Amino acid sequence: MAYYNTGKRGEKKDDESAGNRYANPDRSVALQKARIFNDTPINVSKCIPVATEILYMLNQGEQLTAKEATNFFFAITKLFQSPNPTLRRLVFLGIKELCSVAEDVLIVTSSLMKDMTGKEESFRAPAIRALCRIVDPSMLQSIERYMKQAIVDKSPSVASAALYSSLQLARGPGIEIVKRWGNEIQEATNSDNPMVQYHALGLLYLIRKSDRSAVNKLIAKFTTGRYLKSPLAVCLLIQIVAKIIQEESTLGITTASHFDFLETCLRHKNEMVVYEGAHALVNLRHSTGRDLGPAISVLQLFCSSAKPTIRYTAVRTLSQVAMTHPAAVTACNMDLENLITDSNRSIATLAITTLLKTGNESNVDRLMKQITSFMSDISDEFKVVVVQAVKALCLKFPKKHSLMMTYLATMLREEGGYEFKKALVDTLITIVEDNVDAKETGLTHLCEFIEDCEHVNLAVRILALLGREGPKTRHPSKYIRYIYNRVILENASVRAAAVTAMAKFGAFNEELRPNIMVLLKRCMMDQDDEVRDRATYYFYVLDSHQAALYNQFILTPLQVSIVSLERALQTYLTTPAEEPFDLRSVPIAAEPLTVEEKRPRSEAREERAQTGAGGGGAKDSAKATTLLDSYVEQFKNIPQIAALGPLFKSSAPIQLTESETEYVVTCIKHTFAQDIVFQFDCINTLNDQILENVFVNVESQDPAFVINGTIHCPKLECNVKGTTYTRICLPKDDSGATGTFGCTLKFLVKDCDPATGEVDSEEGYEDEYVLEDIEVTLADHMQRTIVPNFGSAWEEFGEENENTGTYALNQYKKLQDAVDNFVTFFGMQPLDRTEKVPDDKNSHLLVMSGVFRGNFNVLVRCKFILAENGVAMQLQVRSDDPDINQAIIESM
Structure with a gap:
């Protein structure tokens, strides 16, 4: 929006010193000034600043009532009588701003159409934009002829305005009418004007995007020829191609020509196009097997560009690539090190964080010193980026935790906003939970931070971590002071979290329990009812002197969806x-x-x-929705499955076909109390066939498994996912809970027209397609649960509820390989980070917890010993039911 200066030349200095003349407007006064629009003749020099002030006020977020908006709308439309170009443009802006609030805005349609079809070129383009904002779908036909003419108008501004307005109409109920303008839009893509060509391509894709065949033809036309002269249009085409590659990859389709086009763009003469091509190549989710070398080479060249914007985009993209493909970015390390001293601090920050992701253990110290030198000069947004890079480095080089934590603790004491502090706390919590050696140091840093923490959410999170990890340290008593200080000094939310943390110390450590109960008794007099209730509840649980109650009601969190x-x-x-x-x-x-x-x-x-x-x-x-919840909601609409009772577990999707085959089938195993349901998601990739009555014939050689019903998929059109289900009754004897099932996809084939999808003949023929076998494993019957105090829970079951077995695992030559395999095999939750084997150990104890189908609690201890000819394992299982123990032992 242009501001109109009504001041005289001699007043220029005063105006400049006064700043923005339209800042902090008074709404009522500004609307009163609008009465000047009614004067005859129109005083242009007075109307322009009044209209500008009100539009500036609206642009700053001021909301008008419907009555105020309507009054101002009708007042400003009277300015159509003036031919002044500046005043007329303000009128068009006012109509667009007010059309969604004011009433009876259609009354101005005739004036806009007059300007739209008039000879004054400067009026035509903004009139088109304003008109398309106020018309409804029923009126589109009356302006259809004018819009078609405007789309192919010789004036680029008019054609661009018509195309952009059509784009807005096509995103709403007017898309069917806009589709009829396809020939004109196609003609506009041949325009020599970059903006017209860009808008025409965007509109053409929008009206065709629901038709895969039409989109492919569009891509083929513009990628193989030299139609596009606009760099903006080429960038848009790159984005369209990248989106199609992602969609086709999910369907198992690979189009080499699309990748070839993206790589061709890396040699374009326009830097914007080159960057867009490189950005698309490195961000394709399904192109991990594709060589990133050409795109990385282009970004490496951009790092030495004389333009700061080019350097910034290159480094920012390399930083993103380093998260998933750090090895591919290693070749750019020399160029990135040169950017550490860049005068632009944003570029320097991204360069260092990228080096942190790709660097080695030897240069960590040097990089950390360089970061410290300019952290105070960058914004919180880039500080968060640095902290996230440090987090990745901590996971990569756990032995460097001391240096990293000192650096993070120093930043915690510095000034910064909530997001920056949250990133620091997240990183320290990650280090504490993943690195045993860093636990006590990290907890101490976090304890010092909450002494002056002004963010309630962060204080509550740290207290929860202290309650979870603090009791397991060598000197747990030293954290009690920090926690109880929160009860004295903080608000109710933090006090409640502190009470819970203290209770966990009392439940876990017998020697601290009397002191904790004294502190809890004091908290029972708190002013807040939540704090009082928690303190009372935990006090009486601890006073019961029953370890089982400690585990169940204090230490173990609520483990349900x-x-x-x-x-x-x-x-x-x-x-x-x-x-x-x-x-x-x-x-x-x-x-x-x-x-x-x-x-x-x-x-x-x-x-x-x-x-x-x-x-x-x-x-x-708040945003997390479990897969289990989504499946439960899905099965509510399928009576045959809803009748099976609560869903216990769902597996990850399993591919039963190759991704390039004509029929793509995946299976999800849903476990219930007495049944397993196989969900088969099927995709037909053949555009000349429609499949009907689709189902999977499931067979088992074990008679204990009974195939008890199939829900067919009525129709399977090309590239439209369909689902069929098969129910399998599980053996009553849990020891037979594992098995292998043969699968064959069966269907009725009907040939169809590839272009329209119309069936050639109602008569079809039956066909089938053999799928991969499905295995039901022990993990399908087991849910992960967390047991904070494994030792106490293990003793609680007792030796009478234990089964054991000893096994020679000669196929494994490393302890870590054996541990990883059995964590997957059991489908249980590894506890106390025992899923990680120290490099210098020849023996290892893996402990896990879970719940077996039927809600039976299970604990497992696996003792691994590395021998000359492989790995030996001693397995101990304790649970609520001896039959479950035997089932687990026999599953080995």
Whole structure:
């Protein structure tokens, strides 16, 4: 928006010293001034600053009531009588700003159409934009002829305005009418004007994107020829091609010509196009097997560019690539080191953080010193980037934890916003949880931080960590003072968290229990009811002197899906029931695993550190929806599956075909109390066939497994996912809980027209396709759970509930390989970081906990010994049911 200066030449100095003349406007006064629009004749010199002031006020976020907006709208439309170009442009801006609030805005349509079809070129383009903002779908046909003409207008500004306005219309209910303008839009892509060509390509893709064949033709036309002269249009085409590559990769389709086009763009004469091509290549999720060398080479050349913007984009992209492919970026280390002294601190920061991700253990000290020298000169946003890089480095070089933690603790004491402090706390928590040697040092740093922490969320998180990790340290008593200080000095939320942390110290350490009970008794007089209730609850649990109660009600967190628990409680309250609510009916979830995070906790934590994602905050928990919850919601609409009872566990998808085959099938195993349901997700990649009555014929050689029902998929069109289900009754004897199932995809084939999808004949023929076998393993019957005090829980079961076995694992030559395999095999939660084997050890103890199908608690101890001919293992299993013990032993 241009500001109109009504001051005289002699007043210029005063105006400049006064600053922005439109800042802090008074809404009522500004709207009163709008009465000047009614004067006849129109005083242009007075109307322009009044209109500018009100539009500036709206642009700053000021909200008008419907009445105020309507009054101002009708006032400003009277300025159509003036031919002044500046005043008319302000009128167009005012119409666009007010059309969504004011009433009866359609009254100005005739004036806009007059300007749209007039001879004054400076009026036509903004009139088109304003008109398309106020018309509704029913009026589009009346302006269709004018829009078609405007799209192919010789004036670039008019054509661009028409294309952009059509783009906005096509995103709403007007898309069907805009599709009829395809010939004109196609013609506009041949324009010599860069902006017209860019807008035409964007609109053409939008109206065709639902038709895969049409999009492929669009891509083929513009990637093989030399139609596009606009760098902006080429960049848009790169983004379209990259999106198509990702979509086709999920369907198992690989198009080499698309990759060839992206690599061709790396040799374009325009730097923007070259960067967009490199950016697309390194960010394709499904191109990990593709050689990143050409794209990395281009980014390496950009690092030595004389333009700061080019250097910044190159380093920023290399930093992102280093998260997933650090080896590919190593070749750029020399160029990145040259950028450490760059005058632009943002570039220098990104260069150092990238080096931290790709560097080796020998240069860590030098890099950390260089970071310290300019941390005070950069914004919090880049400080967070540095901290995330340090987190990844800590996971990569655990022996350097002392240096890293000192550096992080120093930054904790410096000034900074919430996001910066949160990133620091996240990093320290990650180090404490993943590195045993760094635990006490990290907890001490965090204790010192909460003495002056002004962020409640961070204080609560640190107190939760202290309650979880502090009791396991060599000198747990030294943390009590820091925790109890929070009870004295902080608000109610922090005090409640401190009470819980103290209770865990009392439950875990017998010698501290009397002192903790004294402190809890003091907290029972707190002003806040939440603090009082917690203190009272924990005091009487500790006063029971029963280890089982300590484990169940203090140390062990609630290990169910919160979303499912809420849903189950709502159902219980709204449905008459004589029996009490049973918590065992709620699916178990030791921690929320999102759809993207279906993996062991340690692995997920490491990946979050590499990608720079913070973990564990309240915001993250609020957004986390487990896979189990999504499946439960899905099965509510399938009566045959909903009748099987609560869902116990769902597996990760298993590929039953190669990704390049004509039929792509994946299987998800859903475990219930007495059944397993196989969910087969099928995709037909042939565009000349439609499959009907699709199902998977499942067979088992073990008669104990009974195939008991199949839900067919009625129709499977090309590249549209369909789902079929098969139910399998499990043997009543848990010892037969594992088996192998043969699978064959069966269907009725009907040939169809590849272009329209219309079936050639209603008569089809039956066909089948052999799939890979499915294995039901012990892990399919086991859910992960967390037991904070394994030793106490192990003793609680007693030797009478134990089964043992000894095994020779000659196929493994390393302890870590054996441990990794058995963590996967059992499907249980490794405790106390025993899934990691020290490099210098010849023996290792792996302890795990879980819940077997039917809600039976299970604990396992695996003692591994490295011998000359492989690995030997002694297995001990304790559970609620001896049959479960035997089933686990026999599954070996």
